[in-house]
Amino acid sequence: MKKGQEIEIKIEKMKYPNVGIGTFEGEQVRIKGALTGQTVKARISKKRSSKIEARPLEVIERSERESASFCEHFGSCGGCMLQTLDYEGQLAIKREMVKHLFEEAGLEIKIDKIIGSPEIFEYRNKMEYSFGDEFKDGPLTLGMHKKGHHHDVVNVPHCHLVDEDYRTLLNGILAYATEKKLIKYNKRSNEGFLRHLVVRKSKGTGEIMVALSATTGPQDAEGNSFDGSAFLKRIQELPLKGTLKSVLYVKNDGLGDVVAGDICILFGDDFITEKLYDLTFKITLYSFFQTNTHGAEILYQTAMNLIDDLSDKVCFDLFSGTGTIGQIMAQKASQVIGIEWVQDAVDAAKENAALNRLTNCKFICGDVFEKLQSVTEQPDVIVVDPPRNGMGEKTTTAIAGYNIPSIVYVSCNPSTLLEDLIVFRKLGYETDEITLVDMFPWTGGVECVTQLRKI
Numbered sequence: 260m261k262k263g264q265e266i267e268i269k270i271e272k273m274k275y276p277n278v279g280i281g282t283f284e285g286e287q288v289r290i291k292g293a294l295t296g297q298t299v300k301a302r303i304s305k306k307r308s309s310k311i312e313a314r315p316l317e318v319i320e321r322s323e324r325e326s327a328s329f330c331e332h333f334g335s336c337g338g339c340m341l342q343t344l345d346y347e348g349q350l351a352i353k354r355e356m357v358k359h360l361f362e363e364a365g366l367e368i369k370i371d372k373i374i375g376s377p378e379i380f381e382y383r384n385k386m387e388y389s390f391g392d393e394f395k396d397g398p399l400t401l402g403m404h405k406k407g408h409h410h411d412v413v414n415v416p417h418c419h420l421v422d423e424d425y426r427t428l429l430n431g432i433l434a435y436a437t438e439k440k441l442i443k444y445n446k447r448s449n450e451g452f453l454r455h456l457v458v459r460k461s462k463g464t465g466e467i468m469v470a471l472s473a474t475t476g477p478q479d480a481e482g483n484s485f486d487g488s489a490f491l492k493r494i495q496e497l498p499l500k501g502t503l504k505s506v507l508y509v510k511n512d513g514l515g516d517v518v519a520g521d522i523c524i525l526f527g528d529d530f531i532t533e534k535l536y537d538l539t540f541k542i543t544l545y546s547f548f549q550t551n552t553h554g555a556e557i558l559y560q561t562a563m564n565l566i567d568d569l570s571d572k573v574c575f576d577l578f579s580g581t582g583t584i585g586q587i588m589a590q591k592a593s594q595v596i597g598i599e600w601v602q603d604a605v606d607a608a609k610e611n612a613a614l615n616r617l618t619n620c621k622f623i624c625g626d627v628f629e630k631l632q633s634v635t636e637q638p639d640v641i642v643v644d645p646p647r648n649g650m651g652e653k654t655t656t657a658i659a660g661y662n663i664p665s666i667v668y669v670s671c672n673p674s675t676l677l678e679d680l681i682v683f684r685k686l687g688y689e690t691d692e693i694t695l696v697d698m699f700p701w702t703g704g705v706e707c708v709t710q711l712r713k714i
């Protein structure tokens with residue numbers, strides 16, 4: 260086997276994140292995106308003594324679990340990867356992937372339970388779309404990155420992960436931008452106007468936020484500056500089922516391909532309101548909030564089930580976002596301290612606690628590791644819910660340093676959970692079971708919930 264060689268290979272198993280593994284000439288080959296049971300044609304892209312990787316070229320034979328995808332964007336859109344499996348098949352594959360990841364690392368942890376999402380279609384409460392083109396200098400597109408291509412963007416007018424209002428907004432705003440000849444932003448030259456479109460819609464209240472991320476440069480080739488009123492008018496004319504609550508223009512002149520910059524309110528407020536159980540949460544553009552609201556209720560309940568008794572307890576909600584987990588605990592605990600580094604999210608968490616009449620919560624803005632150094636309270640309960648890159652050794656060690664009997668870890672990335680669990684193990688904390696909660700049907704993502712116990 261050598262680099263560049265084309266091979267035909269049967270996928271025997273999968274490992275998180277979405278890597279199919281098969282055997283060719285007695286050696287294991289890893290192919291991103293290939294599913295267990297498929298036979299694929301692939302080209303060897305990396306050959307080292309420790310690892311052989313190949314890029315998939317074509318599915319020659321589908322697995323027995325697969326059928327035709329119902330989504331017309333499947334294949335071109337990079338958003339979903341498990342479109343050809345029924346929901347049971349998706350859950351089975353996600354469990355298999357995480358199980359293999361931990362097995363390969365030599366950690367014997369029971370990973371048998373996976374809880375499905377209460378909704379499998381139109382479950383998302385947020386989408387971040389990009390403006391661009393499907394091929395170089397092609398017509399303006401607004402949607403998702405093309406599968407396997409970071410620069411190309413495909414329209415997704417019929418995406419099933421979101422409800423009709425998202426599709427109406429997507430199609431309406433693309434039509435408006437095309438008609439007005441608004442220019443897309445060019446990442447290479449850092450010139451142009453249109454960058455991203457963020458849509459948030461609350462499941463609990465139906466409130467909608469629309470945020471246009473664009474530069475402060477001219478909106479078209481004639482040099483006209485952004486006409487916010489015309490943009491807003493077009494949005495207000497769209498036949499939306501929910502309530503338009505917030506229209507924002509994010510002045511984004513930065514070099515990074517992310518939504519960032521000062522916010523100019525074109526209409527309404529700078530937040531929408533979501534409901535979780537009987538709690539109310541204000542969500543601003545930059546605050547993290549779980550993208551599957553009803554799935555989040557199950558996720559948080561799964562985490563809460565691991566804590567025996569909250570009454571009279573001091574609880575730390577680390578990486579607290581808008582303070583969701585903290586406020587669920589605060590209904591029973593004596594005190595909750597949340598730490599989160601996005602100021603917007605901390606402000607929202609404080610307002611949310613007041614809105615929910617919870618007077619026993621304190622939310623601190625800053626890096627979890629740094630802020631823990633100055634927090635004087637001793638926790639009885641710690642729940643951590645870090646971002647995709649995990650906590651890292653320093654923060655994990657600081658948390659283990661509290662020496663409490665158990666810690667609950669909620670993770671959206673099994674790979675970094677694994678790394679942190681290895682650190683925890685060295686520090687005397689063990690886990691014997693991980694429960695998976697699927698918050699992202701049709702895609703390869705999955706949440707993990709586990710309890711670490713001090714040995």
Ligand SMILES: C[S@@+](CC[C@H](N)C(=O)[O-])C[C@H]1O[C@@H](n2cnc3c(N)ncnc32)[C@H](O)[C@@H]1O
Pocket residue numbers: 546547548549578579580581582583584598599600601604625626627628644645646647671
């Ligand atoms: C997966 S989210 C969890 C949020 C919250 N627990 C929830 O369920 O809505 C992770 C959060 O950690 C925050 N974050 C990431 N790194 C951080 C750090 N080093 N210190 C403090 N917060 C951080 C992010 O801004 C994000 O809000």
